[in-house]
Amino acid sequence: MSDLDARLARLRGSAQPKRHTARTIAAMTANPGCSRRAVLDAAGVDKGRLATQVGFPARFGQSRFAITRGNAFEAQIKADGCAELLSLLREKLDLPLSEVGYQDLESLGNESNADRHARAREAITNAATEAGTLFDHPLLRMEVGGRAVYLEPDLIAFRLAGRFHVVEIKSFPVIDGQADPAKVAAAAIQSAVYVLAMRTMLEEQGLDPATVSHDIVLVCPKDFANSPAVTLVDVRKQLTVLRRQLSRMARIEELLDLLPDDLTVDPRPDADGVPTATPEELGAALHRVDARYAPECLSHCEIAYFCRHEARGETSALGRAVREDLGGIESIDTALALARETRRPTPEQEESAALLRAAARLRAEVSA
């Protein structure tokens, strides 16, 4: 175990590390400047549980019903040797009749991640040169913040005419050719994570990464029924965003170097699994790691309510647009004082102060 691993394990404490999924990586890239999220994710901390322990339980997450529905739809598509999926691909993408191979790369029980990844790599690199059509649950690996993480695979890699496509099965409906744009965007960025991870894998094997297509195959229920429909989605834009965000993400070692060596968010459970660390201790440990809170965090980070509480009174809590408009003014109190002209602006605050004063005057005129 390397130094870095030991350090992250100490930070996490006794709990099992939480696995990365395409969903968490997609969410991570949404706020790449946040050290708190980067460090906690790299250590595999269960952020949802931690948030509950410090008294700010996350009020979001996938609903149980949505998960059940998603699983049922996926099971239906994959039943009987992917019979429905094959019919769809034949109909929509002209998959030749002879291409029906299906290989399940699901875990064999107590197999290690490295073994399982090696099996997936072998199957897919073989397929790149020989035969094979559908590869279910390949375990992929990806570099995040200077560290390799395994991705919980929830995809099928599908080979057509020498190119791989990522098949993403989602249970939101496509009604009359239209789906919820937010959901499609989320699915696209998650698939982009898989595309990137598969490209990395092929590149490591000395194969052409462009073999993995940037067109992903999205399978959704059609209209109000349960019958599936296939759409090709171009994820080139998401790939660019993802690649840029991943390279911008500060390296974990550098972030850890700024933190005290004994920092930990270990809840220290006793024999019965009841945490003995007090919320104050855990909160204090969390405060040591810098966060960059923005209101968007609430929709994709479990610990966002804690950060929002911490950021109260700061201009950044009002959103990125406000923070950019009020560059150099950190707290809301300062901003109000400048607007009411009860405080003299420093030279670098002049410009924002003029804006604030104008806004205050307009507001006074309107409400007068």
Added chain:
Amino acid sequence: MEGVAEELERRIDKLRAAVRQAIMAGDRTAAAGLRRELREAERAWDEAVAGLAQQVVPAPRGAGALLPVREQVHHALTLLSVPAAPRLIGEVHRAFFAGDIVGARLTSLRRDEERSFRLAPYSRPYYLCAVLSADVLAPARGLLAVSTWPLERRIVGPLSPRVDFLTCAIRVAEHVERLPEAGTSASRLLWRFAANIPGLGMDPGGAATAAAVAAARAELAIHAEADRSHRAAGAARATEQLDDAGRFFGTPRQRANLPRTARSDPREGAS
């Protein structure tokens, strides 16, 4: 015994509520004490339920069903003639035999069969066994087979899911043909197959049995040869590397494709 288990269930429910209340009230010591009691009660419940299972096994009085569940599964699998998932087995049984197979009992079936085989090998005329994947010789997820089938049929290669699907379609269509009149569940089953075979329309009325058989045979002809060679290669390796129990139930705890290390010892009793 059953009364004891029910009593314990009520107690567990009460304890859970008490633990929750203690946590909400912030009383850590009381919560810890209650949790310990809860663990005790759960352990006692496990024992009581294990006792129930032992009572039931010698006399499987299935509610409504006249045959033990393994016989029902055997009938359905014999009709299909290829490995199948529990869901399909249940549907086939409903369509062509009387009564439903209780899904919950299928989940433990394979484990029970394995235990029985390892305790007293070959003491039953047949066993419901696992299907091995051709590459790593590990049990394939959620498929059941019959131990009297040739080894090739109990091994799945990359093409086998499709080949088995088409074979099932042919067998179901032939069986529907033989029936004087097909019931709704039989025709629905056939239609589900027909919808995913190329060359047959999605029209429920159009799934004529002869056409379904012909279309499925046409596609089967494309894959059959390659699939047979994958399965034969897998079977050859299984014969060489695994013992009897391993060939029927697989060795999930070992990487069976590693040379010579994969031999399982039946005395281990690992399931």
